[in-house]
Every structure is written in C-alpha cells, then in structure tokens.
Amino acid sequence: MPKSSQKKTEPCTGNKAPGRPRCPEAHEKILKSAYEMLLEVGFNDLTIEGIAARAGVGKPTIYRRWSNKARLVIDAFLAETSPELSFPDTGKVKEDIRLQMYRLVNLMNSPRGQVIATIIGGGQADSEVIDAFLSNWLFPRREDCSKVIKKGMEREEIRTDVDIESVIDALYSPLFYRLLLKHGLLTEEFVDEIISIVMSGLDKS
Amino acid sequence: MPKSSQKKTEPCTGNKAPGRPRCPEAHEKILKSAYEMLLEVGFNDLTIEGIAARAGVGKPTIYRRWSNKARLVIDAFLAETSPELSFPDTGKVKEDIRLQMYRLVNLMNSPRGQVIATIIGGGQADSEVIDAFLSNWLFPRREDCSKVIKKGMEREEIRTDVDIESVIDALYSPLFYRLLLKHGLLTEEFVDEIISIVMSGLDKS
C-alpha cells in the first residue's frame, strides 16, 4: 500500500497525534481533482501543479502524501474500479469469460478506457506506475480469471495441460493490444473471435 | 510591381520549392543524435534541446522539420528497424511464425524494445505517434505475417474459416502485452506456449 495509508494509520493507533492533523478534506479534494483531470487530459498531461490548483491546496500537501504522480494516480483511479469487472457464474467457463470480457471491452470503450491506456503509456517511463497498475488493477482480475479457469479444469470443461498464465495472456492481451494501438475496433464480435481462436484449442474433447 | 509578381508566381508554378533547400546533413545529424539519445535516456527524458546540442544545430532547425518530439522519434527510430524481423521460409507455416516471433522477442528484450515501449507509451497522449507507429512499423509486419498465414491456408496447413487479423492479434498481442506490462518474461518458451494455444485450434485436422 502506498505511503499515505501508513502515515495516516500509524499515528492514529496511538490516541494522540502530535502536531497539526492532516486536513481530511484536502485528501478528498486532491483525489477528486486528480481523477477528474485524469479523465480530461490523460496521465501524461496531468500535472501536480494543476491538481494542486484545482484542489486549492499547495504542492507540498500533495507531495507529502504521495511521493509522485504515479502513486497519486493509483489512489485516485486504480483503487476503485473493481465491481463492474467481476466474473458471472453461468456454470459454463467459456460463457463466464466471454461475459466478463464483454464488460472489459465496454469499460475500455468508455473514457476510463483511455485513462487506463494513458496510465499504461505513462508507465513506460516509470516502472512504479506499471507495478502499481499490476498489483492494484491487473493482478486481482487475473486472479479472478485464474479461479474461473481452474474451476473449468475441475469441471473438465478445458484441458489441464496448459499454462494458465499464458492462457490468460492469450485471452486478454488482444484487448489491451487494440486499446493501446487502436488498429482495430474493440467489439463483442472481436471478443467472440478471440475466444473462438484461443478456446477452441483448449476444449476438452 | 510587375517584376515581383512574376517572379513569385512563375517559378513556383514550376515543380520546385523556392528558397534554400533544407540541409540534408542537418537532417541526418538530428536523426542520429535523437536515435542515440533515445537508446541512452529513453523517450521521456529525451529533450529537443539536448538533441539540438548534440547534433550541433539550432532548436528551430528541429522544430522546422518536426512539430514535436514524437514525430522526430518516429523518424529517428521507426524508419529503420525492418530487416531483422523478416519471416523465414521453412515450408511450414507454424515454424515460419515461430522463428519470426523469436526474432521479435529478441528485439523486445534489447534496448530497442524499451524504445518501442516508450513510443507506444508516448503515443497514448498523441494519436499521431500511434498512427505513425502503425503505418511505419506495425502494418508492414502484419502484412508479412498475413501473407505467411495465407500461404498456410493455401497449403491446407491451417483452417480457412478464421479472421486473419484476429489470428495475428492473438499471436502477437501477448508479446506486446508483456513488453508493456512486464508481468511476465518474454522468452522463447512463452512464444512456444502462445503458438501452442493459438495454433492448436487452427490446425487443419
């Protein structure tokens, strides 16, 4: 977890906090401003100065809580995207995955899809951003997916002699590929096509 | 003003540009400097000022030719990566693709792989960069790949009822995915795994 949580919780375990307490309103205003600007201008054109101005706080107030733009963005954006990408449970693995991929495609086609793209883009210059994206966003979803696939293996719907990580890569990477390179549309038909290609070789049959 | 009008229009109705032509040596020096600095410091820490200084040219000479850093990088980097990614011709489609994917993985693991990553990353804030990456780099290679797959279809090595574009996406996107997200290694084993998953469903059998 980023430093902000630690700093906030540690002194509070003792029942007195020395010095002036951090203004909780500032915290919220900063996150709100950062999130809004992220949607408006993307990760690269996001500036600490701009966030500070919009939130009506000083720059050090931001730097004190988040050591850099990446960590702030993580708190502002990544830490709260969960529920809409959950997996359904239809009883059939391929359908569970298909429906969740539909949801992901839907998200990618929304403004927030562009935010994800700019975060991954910005992360190419800052490994911390990528690391945070992985641990706060991607890995939880991959873990969910992994569970679904394992369930399918247990049900003997799909082969068990494949590397699950690679399967997940094969399924999801085309979506990110098109999100980032924009050489083709992100449609449900494309999802169907990818599932067809990837899963047809995994059928237990 | 009989003279000036004549002078201005007459020669320009002809075929050439008026004024001093742009110095081709400056062009080369700039591209060379940009390419070297790209490898040394990456896309984000690249500065026009630094390139100008290293190339021994003035900043306006750069801005006169490329409107921003992105376009310069495209010319500096993308215009010369071709030959090492050609497809072999072993007679077996799957092997042709496998070997070329090995080459791509090899490239991605070199410093130039990081340059590609930063270009795609930078492109998230500038669609022109992505467009240039597509037309100057990606599409030519996809076209090559497409030909190989079609050849395989003619030879009846693989099924003909699939969308070639989606197949290419399924094959290559995992490599870019790992290049950009760094959640897994880009190894030849990973290539084998992807080919196994994707191609096993495409076998004409």
Added chain:
Amino acid sequence: MPKSSQKKTEPCTGNKAPGRPRCPEAHEKILKSAYEMLLEVGFNDLTIEGIAARAGVGKPTIYRRWSNKARLVIDAFLAETSPELSFPDTGKVKEDIRLQMYRLVNLMNSPRGQVIATIIGGGQADSEVIDAFLSNWLFPRREDCSKVIKKGMEREEIRTDVDIESVIDALYSPLFYRLLLKHGLLTEEFVDEIISIVMSGLDKS
C-alpha cells in the same frame, strides 16, 4: 552619406557596372515599408524581417543595401524631413526663430515626433544612429539657425559676445528634453517662454 549611395554611385562613376543592377523599385518599397512601420511600432520594435515581409522582398536584398537597421532608418526617415523646418525671413531674428520653433514643436507633436524620439532613443545603443541623426538631420538645421543668428548679430539685434553653439543648444534643447522625457507639454507657449528666457539676456540693449 550612407553606404548605399556610395555603392550605387561609385561603380557608376566608373563606366562599367557588371551584373544586374539593383532594382530601384525594391529600394522604394523597402524605404516605404520601413517608414510606415517606424510610425506604427517605433525604432525598437522595428524588425528587418517585418520590413522585408511588408515590402515583399527578401532579407538579403535589404542587408545588401543597408548594413543594419540604423542605416536603413536614416534613409527611410531622416533623408526627407527638410522643407517644413526652414526658417522664415521676417526681418526680425527673434521672430524668425520663434516661427521655426513653432514648426518644430508642431512636428514633434505629430507621429513623426515619436519617430525622432525612438531614433534618438535607439541611438543610445548605437552611436552610428546618433551620428547619422546629427549629420543628416540636426546639423543642417543648426547650420540654418546659426546663419539666422549671425544675421541678427550683423543687424546688431543681439549681442556678439556669446557662443552661437551654446545659444542654439539653449534654444532647442528644451524642446528635445520635453520630447524625450515627456514631463511637460510641447506648446507654442513653452516656445515663447524659452525664447523669453534665453533671448532676454542676448538683447543688444
């Protein structure tokens, strides 16, 4: 005389001029543009580039004729202000001077007064400008004034034991002073006052 005249006349004194002669229309267009822009933006904000653009000529065409902005301005402005500042001949020295000073005040209150001010101002950074202003503009008028004063001395209207140069300075410097420092209005009443102060001590009485 500025270099342009020399260049133009010298080869012509020799009976051969090799090469294409300089286009006289360009000369006129440049001077006209320079004069207009001088009125519009003043000496300091005058740019060779702007003059060239307005005149529809190339920069080298200007630099070929005038080595710097100062020399161009001299030709564009100073070489043609003469007639309106001539001295009348009323028979009374004090009146001749008074009327001519009225004319000068009138000129100084026109846009061209500001041009003179910016030329003197710009000349503080370029002694050539001042020198040209002196020889092309100021000295001819001082010479005229000197003749008028000498005539007054001969007529025994004024004392002969004073330094004429100092008298001219005493008479005219207040006008330039107010032109440049703008701490007081340049009116005919002010002229009267100065003449009263300076000439009252010079009366032959």
Added chain:
Amino acid sequence: MPKSSQKKTEPCTGNKAPGRPRCPEAHEKILKSAYEMLLEVGFNDLTIEGIAARAGVGKPTIYRRWSNKARLVIDAFLAETSPELSFPDTGKVKEDIRLQMYRLVNLMNSPRGQVIATIIGGGQADSEVIDAFLSNWLFPRREDCSKVIKKGMEREEIRTDVDIESVIDALYSPLFYRLLLKHGLLTEEFVDEIISIVMSGLDKS
C-alpha cells in the same frame, strides 16, 4: 484567483503572508548584477538571462519580482543616485546652481551617465521606464532646484515673473541634450556658458 484568495484568507485570518518569504539575498544579487551589467552593456543589450546567470538565480525568480526589464532597471539603478547631486548653499543662487550643475556634468561624464542615456533611450519604447525615471530620479532633483530658485526669488536675486519649470528646463535640458546627442562636450565651461545665457536675463537688476 480561485486558489490564492480562498486559501490565503482562510488560514491567514492572521496578519502575515503564508509561505516561504522571498529571499532577500536573491533580491540583492539580482539588483547588483543588473546594475553592473547596466554599466557594462547599457540598457538595450541588457538581458534577463544574463542577469539571472550572473546573479546565480533562475529567470522565474526575476520575473516573479519584476514584470519586465524596465522595472528591474528602475529598482537597480534609479532608486539610489541621490546624494551626489544635492545642492550646496553658498548664499548665492547662481553659484548654488552652477556647482550642482558641475556635479551633474561630472556624473554624466562617468559611466553612469551612459546608463542614464540608455535608460532614457530605452524609455522611448516603454513609457513606464520614462515615468519611473521621472518620478524616481528627475522630479526629486527638479524639486530641489525649484526650492533653490524660489529662495533666490525671496532674496530678490532673480526676477519673479518667470515660470520656474521653464527656467529649470532651460538650465538643465542642454546637459541632457549633449548627453544624448553627443554633438558637443559636457564641460564646466559649457555649464558656465548656459548659466550665463539663461541667468543673465533673469538677473534682478
């Protein structure tokens, strides 16, 4: 002014400005550098970049305090030239003025005279410079002079039916005239001559 007002007023219901105070050393270093460079290269060739470099500060630190070169020069030069131009008190008005004019001529012949000239020159393109020169430099000295003349009038040394402003102009403008146009030397003899011309008509006799 969204941020500053809100934030500034809320916690600062107290009396002082929040934030780090402006470094007074930087202030001094900038003024010192500007003054030195003014002596070396004059107003026109003075650059903010050069001042910043010599003072060892960043350009924004200068721009934060002075909106343009003119205002900086005013502070750097004009705000501190007073004492050497004070009037003596010999008991005789003409002598008081003569001695002070000697001092002014002496100043004008020093490097600082050239600085004054370039400031007046530069002021022709920027009325703020002239205004500042008037209020910070010229008017205080004119006021001193005015007092001396009035004293002379009370003592019945000189006539009382003349406009004091015009007298001051008549006395001092020749010095500035020669300072700026350089058509004659600024000597004590010249001062004597001017005083002779101007004051001879003012004698109470």
Added chain:
DNA sequence: ACCTAAGCGAGACGGTACGTCAGGTCTTTCG
C-alpha cells in the same frame, strides 16, 4: 548571341534571448 557577374525572392541555417511552465525542495507561519 553568348558569357558572366550581380541582382532577385525565398527560405533554411546556427544562434540568442524571450517569457512560461512544471518539477521537486526549502522555509516560514499557523493550528
């Protein structure tokens, strides 16, 4: 009737300085 030298408009050249922006740090005052 050709040379050939100098002119032409156009515009790129290497530079310098501009005034701005954002970065990340430091210092004061206030709660």
Added chain:
DNA sequence: CGAAAGACCTGACGTACCGTCTCGCTTAGGT
C-alpha cells in the same frame, strides 16, 4: 510539532529575429 502555503532554483519548452548562406532564377553589359 507538523501541516500548509508559497517562494526557491533548475531546466526545458516553443517562438521570434538575428544576420548569413544557399537555391533557382533574371537581367544586362562586355566580349
């Protein structure tokens, strides 16, 4: 005593002109 505010220095931005230098041409006198 630490949070908040804002000035600090740095460094790069992209622009405007500088004065010079090719370009491909035109012009006209001297061979």
